[in-house]
Amino acid sequence: MKCWIASFPRSGNTFFRNILYYVYGLESSTWHRESTYPVDENYDRFPFVKTHLLPRDLVPSDENIPAIYLVRDGRDAMVSIAHHRKDIVHPGSDFTDNLREAIVAAEGSFFGGWSRNANEWIERADLIIKYEDLIRDPRSVFRRVESLIDLPEANWDNLPDFKSMKFGNPKYGGQTTSKTINISPEEFSKKFFRKGVAGSWKKEISTDLLDLFNGLHGETMERLGYSKGPEGVGQNQLLDYCAMKKLEILPIEESENEKKTKILIESNKLQVSKNDGIKRYLIQLLKGFDEVNRMGHPSFHFDLLIGNRIVPLSEYMAHIRSESVDVKLYEKLLLGVKKTVKNLLPNGIYEPIAKVYRNSPARSLLRQTRSKVSKKEEEELINKFRGEPGGYDLIHLPLPQNFRAIQNLDGNLVVTVHDITHRIFPEYHTRQNIEQSEEGMQFCLSQANRFLSISENTTSDLTKQYPVDAARVETVYEAADSKTFYRNFNAHLSAEVKEKYQIGIEPYFLCLSTIEPRKNLLNTVRGFLLFKENNPDASIQLLIAGDKGWGSEHELAALTRGRPDVNFTGFIQDRDLHVLYSDALAFCYLSHYEGFGLPPLEAMSCKTPVLHSNRSSLGEVVGSNGLIANPDLPEDIAQNMEMLFSDADLRADLVQRGFEHAMRFSWRKTVFQTLEVYQKCIR
Numbered sequence: 220m221k222c223w224i225a226s227f228p229r230s231g232n233t234f235f236r237n238i239l240y241y242v243y244g245l246e247s248s249t250w251h252r253e254s255t256y257p258v259d260e261n262y263d264r265f266p267f268v269k270t271h272l273l274p275r276d277l278v279p280s281d282e283n284i285p286a287i288y289l290v291r292d293g294r295d296a297m298v299s300i301a302h303h304r305k306d307i308v309h310p311g312s313d314f315t316d317n318l319r320e321a322i323v324a325a326e327g328s329f330f331g332g333w334s335r336n337a338n339e340w341i342e343r344a345d346l347i348i349k350y351e352d353l354i355r356d357p358r359s360v361f362r363r364v365e366s367l368i369d370l371p372e373a374n375w376d377n378l379p380d381f382k383s384m385k386f387g388n389p390k391y392g393g394q395t396t397s398k399t400i401n402i403s404p405e406e407f408s409k410k411f412f413r414k415g416v417a418g419s420w421k422k423e424i425s426t427d428l429l430d431l432f433n434g435l436h437g438e439t440m441e442r443l444g445y446s447k448g449p450e451g452v453g454q455n456q457l458l459d460y461c462a463m464k465k466l467e468i469l470p471i472e473e474s475e476n477e478k479k480t481k482i483l484i485e486s487n488k489l490q491v492s493k494n495d496g497i498k499r500y501l502i503q504l505l506k507g508f509d510e511v512n513r514m515g516h517p518s519f520h521f522d523l524l525i526g527n528r529i530v531p532l533s534e535y536m537a538h539i540r541s542e543s544v545d546v547k548l549y550e551k552l553l554l555g556v557k558k559t560v561k562n563l564l565p566n567g568i569y570e571p572i573a574k575v576y577r578n579s580p581a582r583s584l585l586r587q588t589r590s591k592v593s594k595k596e597e598e599e600l601i602n603k604f605r606g607e608p609g610g611y612d613l614i615h616l617p618l619p620q621n622f623r624a625i626q627n628l629d630g631n632l633v634v635t636v637h638d639i640t641h642r643i644f645p646e647y648h649t650r651q652n653i654e655q656s657e658e659g660m661q662f663c664l665s666q667a668n669r670f671l672s673i674s675e676n677t678t679s680d681l682t683k684q685y686p687v688d689a690a691r692v693e694t695v696y697e698a699a700d701s702k703t704f705y706r707n708f709n710a711h712l713s714a715e716v717k718e719k720y721q722i723g724i725e726p727y728f729l730c731l732s733t734i735e736p737r738k739n740l741l742n743t744v745r746g747f748l749l750f751k752e753n754n755p756d757a758s759i760q761l762l763i764a765g766d767k768g769w770g771s772e773h774e775l776a777a778l779t780r781g782r783p784d785v786n787f788t789g790f791i792q793d794r795d796l797h798v799l800y801s802d803a804l805a806f807c808y809l810s811h812y813e814g815f816g817l818p819p820l821e822a823m824s825c826k827t828p829v830l831h832s833n834r835s836s837l838g839e840v841v842g843s844n845g846l847i848a849n850p851d852l853p854e855d856i857a858q859n860m861e862m863l864f865s866d867a868d869l870r871a872d873l874v875q876r877g878f879e880h881a882m883r884f885s886w887r888k889t890v891f892q893t894l895e896v897y898q899k900c901i902r
Contacts, residue, residue: 221266222368223277223286225343227336228329229299230291231350232269233392234379238357239267240390241377243370247391250278271330274343285367288340291350292445293333293436294420294429297321300329318424322432334439341442349443351417430826430878434705441887479520480901483611484508484532485624486523493766494793495733496817497637500673500697501617507890509536519894522611524624613897616667619659626662631900634663635671638814638835639680640737647737647812660685669900671695671893673815674836693899695892697815698884699824703793706826707801716798720764720788727762728860729803729827731791731818732810734765734772739809739832739850744778744785746809746848746856750864751784753857757864760784761807764791764799800825805863805870808837809850816840820884823877828870830859844876 224247226232239245248262250270262268263279270277274286301317309317324332331339341347346367353360358375379389424432433440440446484505488498508521512533521532564572611630616622619634641648641656648656663670664685670692672678678694681687707713717723728747732738740763747761761784779785791799800806806822812835819829819841829845831837846863849855863870 220263220268220279220284222268223284224267224269224289225274225286225340226269226271226289227291227293227296227333228271229296229303231289231348231353232271235287235289235348235353236267236269236391237379237389238361241379242361242373242375244374245371252276271336273331273336273339275339282343285345286340286343287346287348287364287367288337288344289348289350289353290337290340290443292417292420293337293440294424294432295350295417296333297432298420298423315425315428318428319431322428322435332435334436337439337443354417426875430706431708433882434701437882438701438887441885480518480613480897481520481522481611482613482615482897483522483524483529483625483628483630484615485617485621486525486530487621487624488618489523489525489535496697496815497618499700499817500635500637503697503700503886504617504890504893505532505536507886507893508532511890511894519897612901615897616663619663620655622659622662626666631669632663632667633669633671633896633900634667635673636663636677636681636814637673638677638812639684640812640814642684643680644737644812647735667691669693669896671896673697674839676836676839677814693892693896695889695896696884697817697820698886698889699817699820699881700886701824704797704800704821704824707798713798713802716795717802719795720791720799722762722786722788722799723760725758725760725784726804727760727786727802728830728863729799729806729822730761730763730765730808731796731799731806732765732808734763734775737811739811741774741778742850742853743807743809743856744775745853746860747785748778748782749853749857750860754861754864759804759864760786762786762788762799762803764788766790796821797825800827803827805830805846805860807856807860808832809848809856810834810837811850813837813840819845820881823881826874826878828863828873829877830856830863841877842880844880845873 224232224235236247239247245266247267247269248259248265250258250262250268251272259265297318300321301314304317304321305312305314321329321333324335327335330336346363348360348363357378361370361373364370383389420429484501486501486505488501491498505521505523508519509532511519512521523530523532523535525535611628613631613633614625614628616625616632616634619636625632639660641653645653664687668691670681670687672681672692672694673696675694678689678692681692682689730740730743732740734740744761744763751757751759763786766789779787800822803822805828806819807830808816808819808822809830809832810816811832814836816831816835816837819831819837822829823841823844829841830848831841831845832850833847834850846859846869848859
C-alpha cells in the first residue's frame with residue numbers, strides 16, 4: 220500500500236478515487252468494518268486504500284504509511300449524508316431525522332462524528348485536501364499529491380466530471396456491492412452523485428439544526444478555515460498553523476537552521492484560584508499557542524514565567540491535558556457508582572439517601588480533595604524547572620499590575636490592557652488596587668513596545684488617559700469559548716445543575732458577576748423588585764451567580780432579605796455555566812463599566828437573550844442584538860424585564876440575532892492577531 224485516502228463520508232473520497240483511476244490508471248480499495256459487504260481480501264496490496272474510520276482503527280496500523288485526508292465543509296457533508304441515508308442506506312427515512320443524527324453523532328456513531336473525525340485525521344495526515352479545492356481545480360490538488368506519492372504520468376483528457384459520473388457507470392460509486400440495496404448501477408449513480416457543489420447546505424438546513432451544528436462543530440469548522448457563523452459572515456482565513464502548513468493556504472518557510480522566536484509569557488495568574496476574565500484570557504491564549512507548538516510551526520518557542528520558574532508551555536499544557544483526562548475518568552467513575560446504586564435500590568430508599576448526600580459536605584470535600592491533588596501536581600511540575608529567564612525576543616505581560624515579575628528582564632515588551640477603570644472610576648476600586656494599577660501602567664508606559672487592548676473602548680480610554688501613541692496600540696477582541704458555552708439540550712443535565720445549586724423550577728433572570736459596585740447588582744435587584752411589584756403574578760426569580768466581592772454585599776443582603784425570589788448561588792463551576800445560561804429566560808448584565816464583557820457573549824453563544832447597559836465596551840460586544848437599559852434607572856431596568864418576560868417573539872428575535880453576532884468573535888482569531896502583534900513588535 221502506498222497511501223491511505225481518508226475522509227468523513229460524503230467528502231469527495233469517491234471523486235478522488237475516480238481521478239486516480241481515469242487520469243493515472245490506478246485502482247484503489249477500501250478498508251471498513253461494515254457487515255453488509257466484504258473487504259477485498261488483498262485490499263492492502265492496492266496502491267491507495269479508502270477509509271472513513273478514525274486513525275486508531277486502521278489495519279495495518281503502521282504510521283509510516285502516508286495518509287491523505289479529504290475534508291469538506293461540515294454542513295455540506297451533513298446534508299449529503301442525510302440524503303444518502305434517505306436514498307440509499309435506509310430508503311424512505313426522514314431527511315431531517317437523518318440530518319440531526321449525523322450532526323449529533325451520539326456515542327461515536329458516524330465514524331466518531333464530523334469534528335472528531337476531522338481533528339484526529341488532521342494530527343495523522345501527511346496531506347490535507349479540501350473538497351472545495353478538489354472540485355474547483357483537481358490538477359492543482361494532484362500536483363500536491365504528486366509531491367507526496369510517486370504517481371504515473373497523468374492523462375487529464377480522461378478527467379471525469381460529476382455529470383458523467385452521475386449519469387454514467389463510473390469505476391467507483393457507480394454500482395453497489397451491498398446486497399441489501401436492490402437498484403441498478405445507473406440508478407445508484409444518480410442517487411450517489413448528487414450535485415458536486417459547495418454551499419448547498421444554505422437551502423437545506425433549518426435554523427435550529429444549523430445552530431446545533433455550530434454549537435457542536437463550529438470550532439473545528441473555523442480551524443479548517445470555514446466560516447462557523449451563518450451565511451453573510453465572511454470566511455475566517457486565520458487558520459491554525461497546522462492547517463496553514465498542511466493545506467498550504469499561507470506559505471510558511473521552514474528551515475532546520477531557522478532561528479525560532481523565543482517568547483516569554485508572564486503567567487502568575489495561572490496560580491490564582493479565582494477564574495476571572497483575565498485568567499480566562501491567558502488560558503485561551505496559551506491553548507492557542509500550544510496548538511501552534513504541537514503542529515510544528517517553525518517560528519515560535521513559548522515559555523511561561525510562573526513565580527521564579529521558567530516552564531516550557533508544551534510541558535505545562537501536556538499536564539493540563541492529562542489532568543482533564545483524569546478528571547473525566549474520575550467523574551465517570553463516580554457517576555458509574557451513583558448509577559449502580561440507583562439501579563440497585565428502590566426509589567423510595569435511594570432518594571432520601573441521595574438527599575442526605577447532596578446536603579452533606581461529602582461532595583464539597585471530594586471536590587476539594589481533587590483540587591488539592593491537582594494543585595500539588597502542578598506545583599511539582601513548576602518546581603522541576605529553574606534557569607535564569609534571559610535571551611527572549613519578546614515578553615508578554617497580560618496584566619500591568621504583575622510588572623514586577625518581568626521588570627528586570629530584557630526583550631521587546633507587549634502589554635495587554637483590559638481597562639483603565641482605576642483612573643476613570645476610582646470609586647469602583649480599593650485604594651491598594653488603584654495604587655498597584657497605576658504603578659504597573661507607569662512601568663508599561665516607559666517600557667512597552669506595543670499595547671494589546673481588548674476593545675475599541677479600552678483603546679480610546681488608554682490613549683485619552685495616558686500619552687500613548689495610537690500606533691502602539693492594537694485592538695484584539697476576546698471571545699466566548701465555544702467548547703464551554705453552547706446551547707444545552709440535555710434535560711437531565713439541566714435538572715442535575717438546578718438541583719446542585721438549589722435553583723428550583725421557576726423561570727429565572729440570570730446575573731453572573733462578582734459582587735462589587737462596578738457590576739451594578741444593586742440597581743439590577745431594585746429593577747427586578749420593581750418589576751415584581753408591577754407584576755405580582757409573574758412566576759420568575761432573579762438568580763445571582765458569582766463570588767463574593769466587596770463594597771455592596773451588605774446593601775444587597777438588606778435589599779433581598781425575606782425575598783425567596785432572589786437567589787444567590789455563589790460560585791458556579793465552568794462546566795455548569797452553559798446550562799444556567801441556556802435555561803435562563805434572559806441574561807442581565809447592567810454593569811457601569813466593562814473593558815470587554817465576556818458574560819453577555821457567553822450568554823448569546825448559549826442562545827439566551829441579553830439585557831445590558833450600553834456603557835463602555837458593551838455596545839461593541841452586544842451591539843443592537845440585546846435590549847438596552849439605563850443602568851442608573853431601576854424603573855428602566857424593570858420595564859425591559861417586563862418586555863422580556865411577556866414577549867416570546869422578542870426573546871426569539873434576540874436569541875437568533877445574538878447567536879449570529881456571537882459567532883463573529885473567535886479565540887482562534889484572537890490568538891492569530893496576537894501572534895501578528897508579536898511579529899510586528901519584533902520587526
